[in-house]
Amino acid sequence: MAVSDDLIWDADDKSMQMIPRLRRIGVTAACLGFLGLLFWIDSDAMWVLFVGAFYLLGEIVYWAWDRRRLIEVRLVPGEADGPAGLRLRRVGGRTTEHDPQHVVRVLLIHDNVLDLASLRLSLQGGRLLFGRPGRPPALAAWRSACPAAEVGERGAHWGMPGIPD
Template sequence: MAVMAGCLGLFGLVLWADSEVGWAIGTAASYVFLEIAYWAWERRRLVEARVVVGETGDRARLRLRHAGGRTTEHDPHQVVRVLVIHDNVSDSAKLRLRLRRKRPFFGRPGRPSVLTAWRKTCPGAHVNDRKAYWGMPGVPD
Protein backbone atom coordinates (compact mmCIF):
# COMPACT_ATOMS: atom_id res chain seq x y z
CA MET A 1 0.00 0.00 0.00
CA ALA A 2 2.76 2.42 0.93
CA VAL A 3 4.74 1.60 -2.20
CA MET A 4 1.74 2.21 -4.44
CA ALA A 5 0.92 5.50 -2.69
CA GLY A 6 4.58 6.56 -2.97
CA CYS A 7 4.65 5.77 -6.69
CA LEU A 8 1.45 7.70 -7.29
CA GLY A 9 2.81 10.62 -5.27
CA LEU A 10 6.08 10.58 -7.24
CA PHE A 11 4.10 10.47 -10.46
CA GLY A 12 2.16 13.53 -9.26
CA LEU A 13 5.37 15.40 -8.41
CA VAL A 14 6.88 14.66 -11.82
CA LEU A 15 3.81 16.01 -13.57
CA TRP A 16 3.53 19.00 -11.23
CA ALA A 17 6.08 21.05 -13.14
CA ASP A 18 4.33 20.85 -16.52
CA SER A 19 0.60 20.85 -15.85
CA GLU A 20 -2.07 20.83 -13.23
CA VAL A 21 -1.86 17.55 -11.35
CA GLY A 22 -4.48 17.97 -8.70
CA TRP A 23 -6.21 14.90 -10.07
CA ALA A 24 -3.05 12.79 -9.56
CA ILE A 25 -2.65 13.85 -5.96
CA GLY A 26 -6.36 13.33 -5.36
CA THR A 27 -6.11 9.85 -6.86
CA ALA A 28 -3.18 8.96 -4.59
CA ALA A 29 -5.00 10.28 -1.53
CA SER A 30 -8.21 8.43 -2.37
CA TYR A 31 -6.25 5.23 -2.97
CA VAL A 32 -4.61 5.49 0.45
CA PHE A 33 -8.00 6.20 2.06
CA LEU A 34 -9.59 3.17 0.37
CA GLU A 35 -6.70 0.89 1.42
CA ILE A 36 -7.02 2.01 5.04
CA ALA A 37 -10.79 1.42 4.97
CA TYR A 38 -10.30 -2.06 3.49
CA TRP A 39 -7.66 -2.87 6.10
CA ALA A 40 -10.01 -1.81 8.92
CA TRP A 41 -12.82 -3.92 7.46
CA GLU A 42 -10.58 -6.93 6.89
CA ARG A 43 -9.35 -6.87 10.52
CA ARG A 44 -12.82 -7.99 11.64
CA ARG A 45 -13.02 -10.91 9.24
CA LEU A 46 -12.47 -14.38 10.61
CA VAL A 47 -10.88 -17.28 8.82
CA GLU A 48 -11.65 -19.77 11.55
CA ALA A 49 -13.60 -19.84 14.81
CA ARG A 50 -12.93 -22.90 16.92
CA VAL A 51 -13.88 -24.02 20.40
CA VAL A 52 -10.83 -25.56 22.08
CA VAL A 53 -10.51 -27.27 25.43
CA GLY A 54 -7.52 -26.27 27.55
CA GLU A 55 -4.50 -28.55 27.74
CA THR A 56 -4.96 -29.11 31.49
CA GLY A 57 -8.67 -29.83 31.20
CA ASP A 58 -9.72 -26.27 31.99
CA ARG A 59 -12.80 -24.62 30.59
CA ALA A 60 -13.21 -24.40 26.86
CA ARG A 61 -11.86 -21.31 25.10
CA LEU A 62 -12.90 -19.68 21.86
CA ARG A 63 -9.99 -19.37 19.43
CA LEU A 64 -10.47 -16.90 16.58
CA ARG A 65 -8.08 -16.77 13.66
CA HIS A 66 -8.36 -13.47 11.80
CA ALA A 67 -7.78 -12.77 8.11
CA GLY A 68 -4.64 -10.78 8.90
CA GLY A 69 -3.01 -13.82 10.53
CA ARG A 70 -3.65 -12.82 14.15
CA THR A 71 -5.04 -15.43 16.54
CA THR A 72 -6.94 -14.45 19.67
CA GLU A 73 -8.50 -16.48 22.47
CA HIS A 74 -11.62 -15.43 24.33
CA ASP A 75 -13.75 -16.74 27.15
CA PRO A 76 -16.96 -18.34 25.76
CA HIS A 77 -18.99 -16.39 28.32
CA GLN A 78 -18.06 -13.18 26.44
CA VAL A 79 -20.01 -14.36 23.37
CA VAL A 80 -23.29 -12.47 23.09
CA ARG A 81 -24.57 -13.65 19.70
CA VAL A 82 -23.79 -16.38 17.18
CA LEU A 83 -25.55 -16.33 13.81
CA VAL A 84 -24.88 -18.87 11.07
CA ILE A 85 -26.19 -17.83 7.63
CA HIS A 86 -26.64 -20.80 5.28
CA ASP A 87 -26.15 -20.17 1.57
CA ASN A 88 -29.17 -21.01 -0.59
CA VAL A 89 -27.11 -22.30 -3.50
CA SER A 90 -24.03 -24.08 -2.16
CA ASP A 91 -23.38 -26.10 0.99
CA SER A 92 -21.58 -23.30 2.79
CA ALA A 93 -22.33 -20.86 5.55
CA LYS A 94 -21.10 -17.56 6.97
CA LEU A 95 -20.60 -16.88 10.66
CA ARG A 96 -21.55 -13.67 12.43
CA LEU A 97 -20.08 -13.51 15.92
CA ARG A 98 -20.49 -10.76 18.50
CA LEU A 99 -18.50 -10.58 21.71
CA ARG A 100 -19.38 -8.44 24.72
CA ARG A 101 -18.12 -4.84 24.34
CA LYS A 102 -16.58 -5.55 20.93
CA ARG A 103 -17.49 -5.04 17.30
CA PRO A 104 -19.03 -7.96 15.45
CA PHE A 105 -16.79 -10.40 13.59
CA PHE A 106 -17.63 -11.69 10.12
CA GLY A 107 -16.59 -15.15 9.02
CA ARG A 108 -15.66 -16.05 5.49
CA PRO A 109 -17.83 -18.65 3.75
CA GLY A 110 -17.01 -22.18 4.82
CA ARG A 111 -18.55 -25.37 6.11
CA PRO A 112 -21.66 -24.89 8.23
CA SER A 113 -20.86 -25.18 11.92
CA VAL A 114 -22.86 -27.28 14.37
CA LEU A 115 -25.13 -25.10 16.47
CA THR A 116 -25.32 -27.55 19.37
CA ALA A 117 -21.60 -27.12 20.03
CA TRP A 118 -22.06 -23.33 20.15
CA ARG A 119 -25.06 -23.67 22.49
CA LYS A 120 -23.19 -26.01 24.81
CA THR A 121 -19.98 -23.96 24.92
CA CYS A 122 -21.56 -20.48 25.05
CA PRO A 123 -24.60 -20.85 27.33
CA GLY A 124 -25.24 -17.10 27.61
CA ALA A 125 -25.19 -16.43 23.87
CA HIS A 126 -28.12 -16.09 21.53
CA VAL A 127 -27.36 -18.85 19.00
CA ASN A 128 -29.39 -18.90 15.81
CA ASP A 129 -29.18 -19.79 12.14
CA ARG A 130 -31.06 -18.69 9.05
CA LYS A 131 -31.08 -19.01 5.30
CA ALA A 132 -29.60 -16.27 3.18
CA TYR A 133 -32.08 -13.69 1.89
CA TRP A 134 -30.96 -13.99 -1.72
CA GLY A 135 -31.26 -16.85 -4.15
CA MET A 136 -29.74 -17.87 -7.43
CA PRO A 137 -30.79 -15.49 -10.23
CA GLY A 138 -33.40 -16.99 -12.54
CA VAL A 139 -34.29 -19.82 -10.17
CA PRO A 140 -37.54 -19.39 -8.24
CA ASP A 141 -37.15 -19.81 -4.49
Template sequence: MVISEDLLWDAEEKGTPTVSRLRRTAVTAGCVGLFVLVLWTASDATWAAWAAAAYVLAEIAYRVWDRRRLVEARIVVGEADGRARLRLRQAGGRTTEHDPHQVARVLIIRDNVVDSANLRLRLHGKRVLFGRPGRPPAVTTWRRTCPRAHVHERNAWWGMPGVPD
Protein backbone atom coordinates in the same frame (compact mmCIF):
# COMPACT_ATOMS: atom_id res chain seq x y z
CA MET B 1 -19.95 -27.53 27.70
CA VAL B 2 -17.62 -29.27 25.30
CA ILE B 3 -14.29 -30.24 26.85
CA SER B 4 -12.57 -31.86 23.87
CA GLU B 5 -11.02 -29.69 21.16
CA ASP B 6 -13.75 -28.96 18.59
CA LEU B 7 -13.56 -26.89 15.44
CA LEU B 8 -16.47 -24.46 15.42
CA TRP B 9 -15.65 -22.34 12.35
CA ASP B 10 -13.25 -23.00 9.51
CA ALA B 11 -12.91 -20.56 6.60
CA GLU B 12 -12.25 -21.82 3.10
CA GLU B 13 -9.50 -19.25 2.45
CA LYS B 14 -7.21 -18.63 5.41
CA GLY B 15 -4.43 -16.65 3.80
CA THR B 16 -4.42 -13.11 2.50
CA PRO B 17 -4.70 -13.10 -1.32
CA THR B 18 -2.12 -10.34 -1.76
CA VAL B 19 -1.18 -11.06 -5.37
CA SER B 20 -4.73 -10.81 -6.71
CA ARG B 21 -5.35 -7.57 -4.83
CA LEU B 22 -2.08 -6.05 -6.00
CA ARG B 23 -2.87 -7.05 -9.58
CA ARG B 24 -6.37 -5.57 -9.33
CA THR B 25 -5.02 -2.34 -7.83
CA ALA B 26 -2.26 -2.06 -10.46
CA VAL B 27 -4.65 -2.62 -13.38
CA THR B 28 -7.13 -0.10 -12.00
CA ALA B 29 -4.42 2.47 -11.31
CA GLY B 30 -3.00 1.97 -14.83
CA CYS B 31 -6.40 2.41 -16.49
CA VAL B 32 -7.19 5.50 -14.43
CA GLY B 33 -3.71 6.89 -15.16
CA LEU B 34 -4.18 6.40 -18.89
CA PHE B 35 -7.65 7.93 -18.66
CA VAL B 36 -6.23 10.96 -16.82
CA LEU B 37 -3.47 11.42 -19.41
CA VAL B 38 -5.94 11.29 -22.29
CA LEU B 39 -8.40 13.70 -20.70
CA TRP B 40 -5.87 16.04 -19.09
CA THR B 41 -4.97 17.75 -22.37
CA ALA B 42 -8.58 18.42 -23.40
CA SER B 43 -10.14 19.41 -20.06
CA ASP B 44 -9.71 19.56 -16.33
CA ALA B 45 -9.43 15.93 -15.20
CA THR B 46 -8.51 16.39 -11.56
CA TRP B 47 -11.67 14.50 -10.62
CA ALA B 48 -10.12 11.35 -12.11
CA ALA B 49 -7.02 11.77 -9.95
CA TRP B 50 -9.25 12.20 -6.89
CA ALA B 51 -11.21 9.10 -7.89
CA ALA B 52 -7.98 7.10 -8.15
CA ALA B 53 -6.86 8.33 -4.72
CA ALA B 54 -10.25 7.43 -3.24
CA TYR B 55 -10.01 3.96 -4.78
CA VAL B 56 -6.56 3.38 -3.29
CA LEU B 57 -7.78 4.50 0.15
CA ALA B 58 -10.82 2.21 -0.12
CA GLU B 59 -8.56 -0.72 -1.08
CA ILE B 60 -6.32 -0.04 1.94
CA ALA B 61 -9.35 0.15 4.26
CA TYR B 62 -10.69 -3.14 2.89
CA ARG B 63 -7.32 -4.82 3.40
CA VAL B 64 -7.17 -3.67 7.04
CA TRP B 65 -10.76 -4.87 7.62
CA ASP B 66 -10.09 -8.21 5.90
CA ARG B 67 -7.04 -8.95 8.07
CA ARG B 68 -9.29 -8.76 11.15
CA ARG B 69 -11.83 -11.30 9.87
CA LEU B 70 -12.07 -14.69 11.59
CA VAL B 71 -10.70 -17.71 9.77
CA GLU B 72 -10.93 -20.22 12.59
CA ALA B 73 -12.84 -20.63 15.84
CA ARG B 74 -12.29 -23.62 18.06
CA ILE B 75 -12.92 -24.65 21.62
CA VAL B 76 -9.80 -25.73 23.51
CA VAL B 77 -9.04 -26.74 27.07
CA GLY B 78 -7.40 -23.87 28.94
CA GLU B 79 -3.83 -24.46 30.03
CA ALA B 80 -3.97 -22.62 33.35
CA ASP B 81 -7.28 -23.63 34.87
CA GLY B 82 -8.42 -26.56 32.71
CA ARG B 83 -11.62 -24.79 31.67
CA ALA B 84 -12.77 -24.67 28.06
CA ARG B 85 -11.72 -21.56 26.13
CA LEU B 86 -12.84 -20.19 22.77
CA ARG B 87 -9.80 -19.63 20.54
CA LEU B 88 -10.36 -17.21 17.67
CA ARG B 89 -7.80 -16.84 14.88
CA GLN B 90 -7.92 -13.89 12.51
CA ALA B 91 -6.70 -13.71 8.90
CA GLY B 92 -3.78 -11.48 9.93
CA GLY B 93 -2.48 -14.21 12.26
CA ARG B 94 -3.67 -12.80 15.59
CA THR B 95 -5.06 -15.41 18.00
CA THR B 96 -7.17 -14.55 21.03
CA GLU B 97 -8.78 -16.71 23.70
CA HIS B 98 -12.11 -15.91 25.34
CA ASP B 99 -14.43 -17.49 27.84
CA PRO B 100 -17.32 -19.17 25.95
CA HIS B 101 -19.74 -17.44 28.33
CA GLN B 102 -18.61 -14.06 26.90
CA VAL B 103 -20.21 -14.83 23.55
CA ALA B 104 -23.45 -12.87 23.26
CA ARG B 105 -24.57 -13.72 19.74
CA VAL B 106 -23.68 -16.12 16.94
CA LEU B 107 -25.26 -15.56 13.54
CA ILE B 108 -24.64 -18.00 10.71
CA ILE B 109 -25.80 -16.77 7.30
CA ARG B 110 -26.15 -19.57 4.77
CA ASP B 111 -25.67 -18.80 1.09
CA ASN B 112 -28.60 -19.72 -1.15
CA VAL B 113 -26.51 -20.53 -4.22
CA VAL B 114 -23.43 -22.44 -3.02
CA ASP B 115 -22.85 -24.54 0.08
CA SER B 116 -21.09 -21.90 2.17
CA ALA B 117 -21.89 -19.61 5.06
CA ASN B 118 -20.72 -16.44 6.77
CA LEU B 119 -20.25 -15.99 10.50
CA ARG B 120 -20.98 -12.97 12.71
CA LEU B 121 -19.85 -13.32 16.29
CA ARG B 122 -20.51 -10.77 19.02
CA LEU B 123 -18.76 -10.88 22.37
CA HIS B 124 -20.21 -9.13 25.46
CA GLY B 125 -19.19 -5.49 25.41
CA LYS B 126 -17.14 -5.82 22.23
CA ARG B 127 -17.55 -5.27 18.54
CA VAL B 128 -18.89 -7.75 16.04
CA LEU B 129 -16.32 -10.15 14.58
CA PHE B 130 -16.92 -11.20 10.99
CA GLY B 131 -15.82 -14.55 9.61
CA ARG B 132 -14.62 -15.26 6.12
CA PRO B 133 -16.88 -17.56 4.09
CA GLY B 134 -16.60 -21.22 5.00
CA ARG B 135 -18.57 -24.45 5.26
CA PRO B 136 -21.80 -24.15 7.26
CA PRO B 137 -21.14 -25.38 10.80
CA ALA B 138 -23.49 -27.30 13.05
CA VAL B 139 -25.61 -24.90 15.08
CA THR B 140 -25.97 -27.41 17.92
CA THR B 141 -22.21 -27.36 18.52
CA TRP B 142 -22.30 -23.57 18.93
CA ARG B 143 -25.30 -23.84 21.28
CA ARG B 144 -23.60 -26.50 23.39
CA THR B 145 -20.28 -24.63 23.49
CA CYS B 146 -21.65 -21.13 24.19
CA PRO B 147 -24.69 -21.69 26.44
CA ARG B 148 -25.41 -17.97 27.09
CA ALA B 149 -25.19 -16.94 23.44
CA HIS B 150 -28.14 -16.30 21.19
CA VAL B 151 -27.31 -18.69 18.33
CA HIS B 152 -29.27 -18.03 15.17
CA GLU B 153 -29.07 -19.32 11.63
CA ARG B 154 -30.70 -17.82 8.54
CA ASN B 155 -30.53 -17.92 4.78
CA ALA B 156 -29.06 -15.04 2.83
CA TRP B 157 -31.48 -12.37 1.67
CA TRP B 158 -30.66 -12.68 -2.02
CA GLY B 159 -32.07 -15.42 -4.19
CA MET B 160 -30.60 -17.64 -6.86
CA PRO B 161 -29.75 -15.68 -10.02
CA GLY B 162 -32.22 -16.18 -12.85
CA VAL B 163 -34.87 -17.80 -10.67
CA PRO B 164 -37.78 -15.60 -9.58
CA ASP B 165 -38.30 -15.47 -5.84
Protein backbone atom coordinates in the same frame (compact mmCIF):
# COMPACT_ATOMS: atom_id res chain seq x y z
CA MET C 1 -14.60 -32.05 31.83
CA ALA C 2 -11.86 -32.87 29.35
CA VAL C 3 -12.22 -30.99 26.09
CA SER C 4 -10.19 -31.77 23.01
CA ASP C 5 -9.06 -29.12 20.56
CA ASP C 6 -12.32 -29.03 18.52
CA LEU C 7 -12.66 -26.93 15.38
CA ILE C 8 -16.10 -25.27 15.27
CA TRP C 9 -15.54 -22.71 12.48
CA ASP C 10 -13.23 -23.04 9.50
CA ALA C 11 -13.09 -20.60 6.58
CA ASP C 12 -12.55 -21.86 3.05
CA ASP C 13 -9.92 -19.25 2.17
CA LYS C 14 -7.34 -18.47 4.86
CA SER C 15 -4.85 -16.48 2.79
CA MET C 16 -4.24 -12.74 2.89
CA GLN C 17 -5.17 -12.50 -0.83
CA MET C 18 -2.41 -9.96 -1.52
CA ILE C 19 -1.64 -10.98 -5.12
CA PRO C 20 -5.23 -10.44 -6.39
CA ARG C 21 -5.42 -7.19 -4.43
CA LEU C 22 -2.14 -5.88 -5.90
CA ARG C 23 -3.19 -6.96 -9.39
CA ARG C 24 -6.52 -5.14 -8.97
CA ILE C 25 -4.74 -1.98 -7.78
CA GLY C 26 -2.27 -2.14 -10.70
CA VAL C 27 -4.98 -2.58 -13.34
CA THR C 28 -7.04 0.25 -11.86
CA ALA C 29 -3.99 2.55 -11.73
CA ALA C 30 -3.14 1.75 -15.37
CA CYS C 31 -6.71 2.42 -16.53
CA LEU C 32 -6.95 5.67 -14.59
CA GLY C 33 -3.54 6.74 -15.90
CA PHE C 34 -4.62 6.07 -19.47
CA LEU C 35 -7.87 8.00 -18.96
CA GLY C 36 -5.93 10.86 -17.38
CA LEU C 37 -3.58 11.09 -20.33
CA LEU C 38 -6.46 10.80 -22.77
CA PHE C 39 -8.48 13.63 -21.20
CA TRP C 40 -5.49 15.78 -20.25
CA ILE C 41 -5.24 17.22 -23.77
CA ASP C 42 -8.28 19.50 -23.75
CA SER C 43 -9.58 19.62 -20.19
CA ASP C 44 -8.70 19.49 -16.55
CA ALA C 45 -8.13 15.84 -15.61
CA MET C 46 -7.65 16.39 -11.88
CA TRP C 47 -10.68 14.17 -11.26
CA VAL C 48 -8.58 11.15 -12.25
CA LEU C 49 -6.27 11.77 -9.30
CA PHE C 50 -9.24 12.08 -6.94
CA VAL C 51 -10.82 8.87 -8.22
CA GLY C 52 -7.51 7.04 -7.85
CA ALA C 53 -7.01 8.37 -4.32
CA PHE C 54 -10.54 7.36 -3.27
CA TYR C 55 -10.09 3.91 -4.78
CA LEU C 56 -6.76 3.42 -2.99
CA LEU C 57 -8.31 4.59 0.28
CA GLY C 58 -11.15 2.11 -0.19
CA GLU C 59 -8.69 -0.74 -0.81
CA ILE C 60 -6.76 0.17 2.35
CA VAL C 61 -9.94 0.26 4.45
CA TYR C 62 -11.08 -3.10 3.07
CA TRP C 63 -7.64 -4.62 3.70
CA ALA C 64 -7.68 -3.40 7.32
CA TRP C 65 -11.21 -4.79 7.83
CA ASP C 66 -10.38 -8.10 6.15
CA ARG C 67 -7.31 -8.64 8.38
CA ARG C 68 -9.62 -8.71 11.42
CA ARG C 69 -12.02 -11.33 10.03
CA LEU C 70 -12.12 -14.76 11.64
CA ILE C 71 -10.81 -17.77 9.76
CA GLU C 72 -10.84 -20.31 12.54
CA VAL C 73 -12.62 -20.81 15.87
CA ARG C 74 -11.53 -23.66 18.13
CA LEU C 75 -12.82 -24.90 21.45
CA VAL C 76 -9.70 -25.43 23.56
CA PRO C 77 -9.36 -26.95 27.04
CA GLY C 78 -8.75 -24.63 29.94
CA GLU C 79 -5.67 -24.74 32.13
CA ALA C 80 -5.64 -27.20 35.07
CA ASP C 81 -9.00 -28.73 34.11
CA GLY C 82 -10.64 -25.31 34.16
CA PRO C 83 -13.43 -24.20 31.87
CA ALA C 84 -12.92 -24.46 28.13
CA GLY C 85 -12.15 -21.39 26.04
CA LEU C 86 -12.63 -20.22 22.48
CA ARG C 87 -9.50 -19.58 20.44
CA LEU C 88 -10.20 -17.13 17.62
CA ARG C 89 -7.69 -16.90 14.76
CA ARG C 90 -7.86 -13.99 12.32
CA VAL C 91 -6.63 -13.48 8.77
CA GLY C 92 -3.75 -11.30 9.92
CA GLY C 93 -2.44 -14.11 12.14
CA ARG C 94 -3.60 -12.74 15.48
CA THR C 95 -4.96 -15.34 17.90
CA THR C 96 -7.06 -14.47 20.95
CA GLU C 97 -8.78 -16.56 23.56
CA HIS C 98 -12.19 -15.75 25.02
CA ASP C 99 -14.45 -17.27 27.61
CA PRO C 100 -17.45 -18.97 25.92
CA GLN C 101 -19.69 -17.38 28.55
CA HIS C 102 -18.85 -13.96 27.04
CA VAL C 103 -20.35 -14.90 23.67
CA VAL C 104 -23.75 -13.23 23.37
CA ARG C 105 -24.87 -14.28 19.89
CA VAL C 106 -23.76 -16.61 17.10
CA LEU C 107 -25.40 -16.09 13.71
CA LEU C 108 -24.71 -18.20 10.63
CA ILE C 109 -25.84 -16.62 7.35
CA HIS C 110 -26.26 -19.20 4.60
CA ASP C 111 -25.53 -18.17 1.02
CA ASN C 112 -28.43 -18.62 -1.42
CA VAL C 113 -26.23 -19.75 -4.29
CA LEU C 114 -23.09 -21.42 -2.93
CA ASP C 115 -22.92 -24.01 -0.17
CA LEU C 116 -21.19 -21.55 2.16
CA ALA C 117 -22.09 -19.66 5.30
CA SER C 118 -20.74 -16.52 6.98
CA LEU C 119 -20.25 -16.16 10.72
CA ARG C 120 -21.21 -13.22 12.91
CA LEU C 121 -20.06 -13.57 16.49
CA SER C 122 -21.17 -11.03 19.11
CA LEU C 123 -19.21 -10.76 22.34
CA GLN C 124 -20.09 -8.96 25.55
CA GLY C 125 -19.37 -5.27 25.38
CA GLY C 126 -20.87 -4.95 21.91
CA ARG C 127 -17.93 -6.37 19.92
CA LEU C 128 -19.06 -7.87 16.63
CA LEU C 129 -16.67 -10.21 14.83
CA PHE C 130 -17.13 -11.36 11.25
CA GLY C 131 -15.90 -14.62 9.77
CA ARG C 132 -14.87 -15.35 6.23
CA PRO C 133 -17.22 -17.67 4.33
CA GLY C 134 -16.80 -21.35 5.07
CA ARG C 135 -18.68 -24.63 5.21
CA PRO C 136 -21.76 -24.36 7.42
CA PRO C 137 -21.04 -26.12 10.72
CA ALA C 138 -23.60 -27.87 12.86
CA LEU C 139 -25.37 -25.53 15.25
CA ALA C 140 -25.17 -28.19 17.97
CA ALA C 141 -21.41 -27.60 18.22
CA TRP C 142 -21.97 -23.89 18.82
CA ARG C 143 -24.78 -24.55 21.30
CA SER C 144 -22.63 -26.91 23.36
CA ALA C 145 -19.57 -24.62 23.16
CA CYS C 146 -21.45 -21.42 24.10
CA PRO C 147 -24.46 -22.42 26.24
CA ALA C 148 -25.32 -18.83 27.24
CA ALA C 149 -25.31 -17.52 23.67
CA GLU C 150 -28.23 -17.07 21.32
CA VAL C 151 -27.36 -19.39 18.43
CA GLY C 152 -29.24 -19.07 15.14
CA GLU C 153 -29.07 -19.20 11.40
CA ARG C 154 -30.77 -17.49 8.50
CA GLY C 155 -30.58 -17.30 4.74
CA ALA C 156 -29.02 -14.39 2.94
CA HIS C 157 -31.34 -11.52 2.03
CA TRP C 158 -30.30 -11.53 -1.61
CA GLY C 159 -30.64 -13.98 -4.45
CA MET C 160 -29.80 -14.43 -8.09
CA PRO C 161 -32.20 -13.00 -10.66
CA GLY C 162 -34.40 -15.64 -12.22
CA ILE C 163 -33.87 -18.17 -9.44
CA PRO C 164 -36.75 -18.40 -6.98
CA ASP C 165 -35.73 -18.30 -3.33
